[in-house]
Amino acid sequence: MRSTIPPADPVPTKRGALARAGRVLAAEARLCLGPPRPESVPRTPDLLTAEWLTAVLCRGVPRAEVTSVTRPRAASWGTTTRAALQVAYNQAGTGAGLPRHLFVKCTSSVPQRLMLGMGGLISGEAGFYEHIRPQLEIEAPAGYFGTVDAQSWRSIVVMEDVSVTRGACFRTAEPLSRAQMEDLLASVARWHGALWESPSLATTWNWLRTPAEQARLIEALIGMADRTGAGARRAAAALPPNLRDRQAELFEGMRRSLTWLGEPPHTYLHGDLHLGNTYATPDGRMGVCDWQVGLRGGWAHDVSYLLITGLDVRDRRSWERDLLALYLEQLTQSGGVAPSEPDAWLAYRRATLYPYFAWIYTLGRSRLQPRFQAPEMALTLIGRIAAAIEDLDSLGAAGL
DSSP states (O other): OOOOOOOOOOOOOHHHHHHHHHHHHHHHHHHHHSOOOTTSOOSSGGGOOHHHHHHHHSTTSTTOOEEEEEOSSOOEESSSEEEEEEEEEOHHHHHTTOOOEEEEEEOOSHHHHHHHHHTTOTTHHHHIIIIIGGGOOSSSOOEEEEEEOTTTOOEEEEEEOHHHHSOOEEOOSSOOOHHHHHHHHHHHHHHHHHTTTOGGGTTTOTTOBOHHHHHHHHHHHHHHSOOHHHHHHHTGGGSOGGGTTOHHHHHHHHHHHHHHHTSSSOEEEOSOOOGGGEEEOTTSOEEEOOOOSOEEEOTHHHHHHHHHHHSOHHHHHHHHHHHHHHHHHHHHHTTOOOOOHHHHHHHHHHTTHHHHHHHHHHHTOOTTSOOOSOHHHHHHHHHHHHHHHHHTTHHHHTTO
């Protein structure tokens, strides 16, 4: 099985979006009605056979084969369909130390594919695990295979099940301690520094958009199906009173912020680095997961998102300047070029505006959209983000 990672699609118009949706449906019909092909991307984790897994896990190991596949716990559904797998090998595979505990993510349904595909996210995680993760020494799941069918937008990622192999405990809304945040920021600085101004960002990894390009996509999609008003109404109690009636300014601030974050220097961005996409290991290390929203752009996009969602509001107010200084020091040590303290502080303040709309849109989901996160999680993080926007005068930093 060969991996393919399609490049980023153009920003869709309404007509273009409808045409692309039609092509996805037609391609899915061809895959479902025709005879199964060994090279096809499986639609769901339940369809992963020992033969298919042999093709992707045993590459380069002569005579190794997967002999059995079991599912130790039930699958779950959200933006993707997710399932844990346990595999066994013949003697050649066992002797080679091939992975036994896997976690698989598929785009099983057409709504999942259209949401991720139209949102420019369909190639993000497959591309990360196939091409970027092997270059990084960070606490994150190992990746074994990722691919996307460019026509149907079926996709699959096969990675390490760190809940088993590393005893990982995934975070919910409980805020981080200072030591945990420092560990995470050091990890962010390592991958930002390692990939600082990498030529691959704009060439080999051609599925990556800049935040500015992502802003244009967000504007196009919100124009097609605006759920931000519903999200703001549902979040009203979590918002500071003086922000509740400034939704248009907040949106304009987000647009400006993402434009600035699209300016050089660039590094690889996780793109969705909130508290819920982190985990802790039993020995106290902090890890990062869910690499679907990969971007190339300015460092503050990741750092601001992590700080304002990961800390209690009082702790963030007390620690943010010291933590930002720690990140910049670690970035320099890892190969990046740190900005001056005033420039870094301005970039940090501006970058708080995208997370607000990411979670307002999440909370405002319609019944036809996949459930991204629990409403309780969304409201908690919106409250922290909105407090940061008010504390830091983020709208003022964006010239509003």
